[in-house]
Amino acid sequence: MLTEQNIWQLAERYADGTLPQQELDALEQKKASDSAFATEFNECLNIIHSMNDAGKQARFRNTLKDIQAANTATAKPLRTIPLHQHYWRTAAVAAGIALLTSLSTLWVTQHNNNKMASQYSLLKRDLETYKRSQSRLINNIQQQQQNTPAAEVRYTGTGFALTNDGYLVTNYHVTEGADSVYIQSRNGSYHKAYTVGYDQKADIAILKIEDKDFRFGKGELPYSFAPNKRKLGTKVYSLGFPQDEIVYNEGYISSKNGFDGDSSQYRLQMPAYPGQSGAPIIDPNGNVVAMITGKDASSEGTTYAVSSKALMTLVQSLPKSNNIKLSKSNKLNNLTLEQQIEKLEYYTCSIKVYKK
């Protein structure tokens, strides 16, 4: 009769491959005749194999971590591996191609940047310009703002709620370089907000209102965010603040890609005015599909908007501690357009940016 220890010993030697043929044969015979033993032996063998493999993998993972740590410690540049002599020619050709590629990329990007500046205009409302052209309007603004800091409003934009408890989104270029950012809610009150995250390239900034008790509306957000791109020709509308009063606009998706083929954007046929940067673009079912970012400077009515997908990607990349839970249900889809707008007004706000 074999003790448990004997079985383990046997299984270990079997796994190591150190069992002589004679004993192997005896083992096979015993397994064939005694099924209880066979089960026990197989379980033991399985545990040993698993422990061996798991251990090896754990050591390999440690090696990888070691290598990574060593690489980061030696100030970024990776350890160079000496090239064999006969690789030199290939290396030279590769380096030549690399140089050519990087130079041409540089040229292309620079080229694009120039184009960008001339064709793309951002839609934040610069109140300096307004001051010159419409001095009465600016006076008006200043009178209304007695409960806000002494600094002058420099830019305004539009924002809309991500969660009812004070997370909202607007364009990065609206809040860029701001000393302080306030939002003006539907009832006219001002609330200070700070930036929790942004994506400069996609031109998205996520803000949070400082006041913990702040709520946009009575309940959860009535709209949801479209997870994928909407089709060409989809009718859309937007609500924004090109002036102090909320303004409605409508249009349609005219291209699935935005400025210069940017796939994170849509191109829309819809009028847009300074101050509408960050305005939500909504489809007839009440899904947020995009956010206005800019317009084509050379043609009136061509507006660019960053897709809700890019927006959600940014939300997902924020630290979990922010606890942003995007609403999944849509309470707008059975309502008429007028009713939708009425609800949306609570969740859309004007953004005032102060700069020195």
Place this chain on the structure above:
Amino acid sequence: MDTEQLLLTSLAMGDRVATEQIYNQHYPVVTKWIQNNGGAEPDAADIYQEAMVVLYEKSQDESFRLSCKIGTYLFAVSKHLWYKKIARQQKSPGLLPDSAGYDDNRDWAYEDDINAHKERELYYSQLNTALEQLGEPCRSLLKAFYHEDKSMQDIAISFGYTNPENAKTQKYKCLGRLRKIFYNAGVK
């Protein structure tokens, strides 16, 4: 045998130099791609290391021959792992990058390898849970032998057994308990 196959054979044995050579050679391309697709640098390193583990596990099979370059394999597996990771984070397949799935069929050719890897990881984590439930000194003893690859001689000394034979007896006892926990937990 060509250089790549030689490297793989050394990798299979856990050889540090070969591992380092493979790791460093393909690290920049892969991590750069992940960073261009919305990952931070630590994410990129994690994904790349996971892909290295997939390659390592594949290399354990002696009959294994790569049908493509090591770099191509690591890149494809990393891409796949990264897409899966964002899909998991966003819990909605609609948020995969537009190019996912139909940009290049080859990128999805290693689905089987990745699924096998996932199953293996699940199995190891169950084994590890059982190991954690063992209590001392069994847990440390088994880890020292299997994970840290220490000899029974060393273990006898550091755990205070009079000789390696006693340590071995203890090891079998521990394995016996591990087996009971593992199989009673319904794992096969």
